[in-house]
Amino acid sequence: MIRENKLYDELNVGDTAQVKRVCTANDLYVFAHASGNLNPLHMPDPDDDQTEAVAPSMWVGALISSVLGNVLPGPGTLYRSQSLRFLDRAHVGDELTVSVTVKEKLPDSIVAMETVVTGRGGETVAEGVAEVLAPERKVSVDMEDLPEIVVQRHQHFDEYIRACEGLDPLVTAVVAPEEKESLGGALLAAEHGLIRPILIGSETLIRQAAKEAGENLGPYEIIDIPDHVAAAGKAVELVHEGQAGALMKGHLHTSDLLREILKSKGGLRTSRRMSHAFVMDVPGLDHPLIISDAAINISPDLTTKVDITQSAIDVARALGIETPKVGVLSAVETVNPQIPSTLDAAALSKMSDRGQIKGGVVDGPLAMDNAMDAEAAKTKGVTGLVAGHAEVLIVPNLEAGNMLAKELAFVAGAEAAGIALGASCPVILTSRADGEKARLASCAIAVLYRYWQEHGQPIGVRLAEAAE
Numbered sequence: 001m002i003r004e005n006k007l008y009d010e011l012n013v014g015d016t017a018q019v020k021r022v023c024t025a026n027d028l029y030v031f032a033h034a035s036g037n038l039n040p041l042h043m044p045d046p047d048d049d050q051t052e053a054v055a056p057s058m059w060v061g062a063l064i065s066s067v068l069g070n071v072l073p074g075p076g077t078l079y080r081s082q083s084l085r086f087l088d089r090a091h092v093g094d095e096l097t098v099s100v101t102v103k104e105k106l107p108d109s110i111v112a113m114e115t116v117v118t119g120r121g122g123e124t125v126a127e128g129v130a131e132v133l134a135p136e137r138k139v140s141v142d143m144e145d146l147p148e149i150v151v152q153r154h155q156h157f158d159e160y161i162r163a164c165e166g167l168d169p170l171v172t173a174v175v176a177p178e179e180k181e182s183l184g185g186a187l188l189a190a191e192h193g194l195i196r197p198i199l200i201g202s203e204t205l206i207r208q209a210a211k212e213a214g215e216n217l218g219p220y221e222i223i224d225i226p227d228h229v230a231a232a233g234k235a236v237e238l239v240h241e242g243q244a245g246a247l248m249k250g251h252l253h254t255s256d257l258l259r260e261i262l263k264s265k266g267g268l269r270t271s272r273r274m275s276h277a278f279v280m281d282v283p284g285l286d287h288p289l290i291i292s293d294a295a296i297n298i299s300p301d302l303t304t305k306v307d308i309t310q311s312a313i314d315v316a317r318a319l320g321i322e323t324p325k326v327g328v329l330s331a332v333e334t335v336n337p338q339i340p341s342t343l344d345a346a347a348l349s350k351m352s353d354r355g356q357i358k359g360g361v362v363d364g365p366l367a368m369d370n371a372m373d374a375e376a377a378k379t380k381g382v383t384g385l386v387a388g389h390a391e392v393l394i395v396p397n398l399e400a401g402n403m404l405a406k407e408l409a410f411v412a413g414a415e416a417a418g419i420a421l422g423a424s425c426p427v428i429l430t431s432r433a434d435g436e437k438a439r440l441a442s443c444a445i446a447v448l449y450r451y452w453q454e455h456g457q458p459i460g461v462r463l464a465e466a467a468e
Helices: 025-037 055-072 155-163 180-191 203-211 228-240 254-261 302-318 342-352 368-372 376-381 400-409 436-455 459-467
Strands: 003-005 014-021 077-085 096-104 110-118 124-133 141-144 170-175 195-201 221-224 246-249 275-281 289-292 325-329 361-366 392-394 415-421
Touching: 003 096, 014 055, 014 302, 025 055, 055 096, 055 110, 055 124, 055 195, 096 124, 124 221, 155 275, 170 180, 170 228, 170 436, 180 195, 180 203, 195 203, 195 228, 195 246, 195 436, 203 376, 228 246, 228 254, 228 415, 246 254, 246 436, 254 302, 275 302, 275 376, 275 400, 275 436, 289 400, 302 325, 302 415, 302 436, 325 342, 325 368, 342 361, 361 368, 376 415, 400 415, 415 436, 436 459
Parallel strands: 170 195, 170 246, 195 221, 289 392, 325 361, 325 392
Antiparallel strands: 003 141, 014 096, 077 124, 096 110, 110 124, 275 289, 275 415
């Protein structure tokens, strides 16, 4: 949007302008960083649904400068003074109307402006008088030419954890939680009511890890099996017996756990190939991003990719994405017989069209840019429902997926939760590098996926029906 200012001689008493602005949580985070004001009253708390964060009064006052500097008098305006009285409070979600009116033209290009900010129901939040120095020359400014700010927070994971409130904890067999990180993740999820852990492994090492972490194991069942393979076998047995509804990897090799899960006799095999899905909470992205498979299938063939894609769609639906948009990645967006992943991508896309893959919209091959960025897709002439809007990314092989997920985590500030799919129960795979939020989110995703399996609909539908 191009804005042109008004010079002193062009201004008249009574000239007025206003802008509207919705107060968001991000506004308060950015203001806290810029001002250094970390008053907890002004910091949104994702775990507190009852208390509204109060917008700092000086943030409200700063909105006046947006009208003065952008609209009236506009670009080139300089403040001389501003008086303010704060009569009410603004909160996250409030739409504020900021108005300025020329009150008096003073000598030396100085203009007195009445300033008012109104909020909910038209109540006055702030009022005062500004004295400004009017612009000295005509200026036109493109108001959209401004670098973007990405606030690094993980609201999607917060939503998943909140969505599990009121559900019974998922009984989870935790295999070899024998050092403080893996044990701590399980107990943290238990404290949040997400899981009820059964701890299987060396009782000596589990208790030693608890002592190091300062944890109390009193409420939790421990099954003493020092051998990791045998411990994994016991966890699988508990699922068969109906005593556990999920598995969680502790301090053992993933291959040892998977070997017991995938046994042809006594394992947890289903008709679907087992695969892994990273659920990424990427700052600045308005939806979760699911990447599969980056942990189990090294170099999947087309048949395996069908199962990988279907499982990724299922977990997306369990998280409330009604019809997931799935981009099948390659290096290019056209089919090239010299690049096998483009052939697989094209086949998966057509299989989705024919109903062989259900519940989502699948398109490929897509390069990363035109899968995620609408402008890049438009520039390259790539059309369709998925191009520029992918919510699920199917990668060519484990190496590509693992690098993509870790680049998002360690370069773009994303949090990554992980779940293995295709067994008869969800399998929670966490890494020692995971933070608390990622560990909690992995457990929450398992709970939500299990709920979706049992009820045929995501938890969000139940919550919406209850609200009605």
